[in-house]
Amino acid sequence: MKIVFAGTPEFAAQAMRAIDAAGHQIVLALTQPDRRAGRGMHLQASPVKVFAQEKDITVLQPETLKLTHADLQKRAAAQEAYQCLSDIDFDAMVVVAYGLILPQEVLDLASRNGRYGCFNIHASLLPRWRGAAPIQRAIESGDVNTGVSIMQMDAGLDTGDTVLVGELEITPHDTSASLHDRLAVLGAELMVKTLNDLDKGLSLVRTPQPSLGITYAEKILKNEAEIDWHLSAIEIDRRIRAFNPFPGSTSSLHGEQFKFWNSCLPGGVQTYQDALPGQVLGFSEHGVYVQCGEGVIEVLEMQKPGGKKIAASLCISGGTTANSPMRFEKLENKQGVENV
Known part of the structure; x- marks a missing residue:
């Protein structure tokens, strides 16, 4: 199958590598613009862009996909990306932690001409933890399990029908880093299975998300x-x-x-x-x-x-006694006032 892939971090790149290894052809990659990072604050390409360049896949990096954006330069880049999507031949679009909202025009484009639409790998058991930080919020809230939902995207925030779901246990020793790595592997496997089933002509069972149990994973500040x-x-x-x-x-x-x-x-x-x-x-x-x-x-x-x-x-060094304790405290700002 010919795939348009949209994603940015390593979680997305792992799925991208698995899709490529499974024999599907990624014909276009969308990822966020290079960002400054590290001590030298040098521009760094996203993991998705790095892999795309290794495979000679065309990369687009618009700051937005909103075709009517007020900023003329950003609007022009969005329109260029839309035109490229309109011109290219593809069967489905896969979106993984892209970081940009897909407007209805792009969703519609992914469903035209017999295409299969737009699929998202979301790192939670939807509708539990819709939103930006599902891995972190699941651990913070003490959830005992989580997983990956392969979702047929619509215009809402993680509101689309699920087509495949896999579950993982959250252990008492999991950090967001360790859980992220396990979920990335699971997400890549489930996405490849979804594409393989479509390639074989199998029908996907779309399950609407229940209206009960909806929670939102707000961005970590x-x-x-x-x-x-x-x-x-x-x-x-x-x-x-x-x-x-x-x-x-x-x-x-x-x-x-x-x-x-x-x-x-x-x-x-x-x-x-x-x-x-x-x-x-x-x-x-x-x-x-x-x-x-x-x-x-x-x-x-x-x-x-x-x-x-x-x-x-x-x-930390030094001993501690009841008479002379070491004590961690709240940080103080420049005025010496405790943060709240």
Whole structure:
């Protein structure tokens, strides 16, 4: 089958590689414009663009696909992309974490002339966690399972019929990074199966999403990263794991900002009767025990400013006693006022 592929991050590139390896021909790639990243803030191509260039696939990078955009330059780029889609011969369009809204004109174009339409790989069990950050919000909310939905796209926000669904367990040790990798593999497998079935002439069973159980995974904001040690250990553990790799949970110790990358809920840890939230209670082999508003968390991996991710027990030094405790606290802004 001839495929138009729209996507940007590694999650999308993995599906793109699997589609290519399965023998389908990707005739055009849409991806977001190159972005500045890294310490040198150099322009970097998306993983989708990198793979497309390796395979000599034509790449388009409009900032929007809105044909009536107020900005004349952006509108011209969108119209150019639409004209290219109109001129090219393809059977279906696959969209994976593209980052741009597909207008109705593009959706209609993907369904014309006997085409199969536009399919999306969404990393949740729809209608649970529609929106931008389904992986992070599933961990943060304590979901015990998640999965991938192959969806026939419509004009709504992740509202289309599902045609194939696969489920995965969320383990107590999963971070967004580890869960992302497992979901990327599953999503690629399910998308290839969908395209293979179409290529064989098999009919897809479209299942409308139920009206109950709809939740929205709002975009992760950097200001969510700061740890509120007055929350329970369960909530803090989930957030630390959910915000790995972005934006990384943060807290302050002796005026230094630390990042927290991994944690777990320990068993049988003794606590000081008068311990305060954020107080370091002691050290494990690799971790640090910290008092929370309710319960104790074992922080496993941390990072000093300008340093590397290392075992939490190596990241902070010094002992702690009931009379002289180390305590993680909220960060302070330049005016010395605590963030809220």
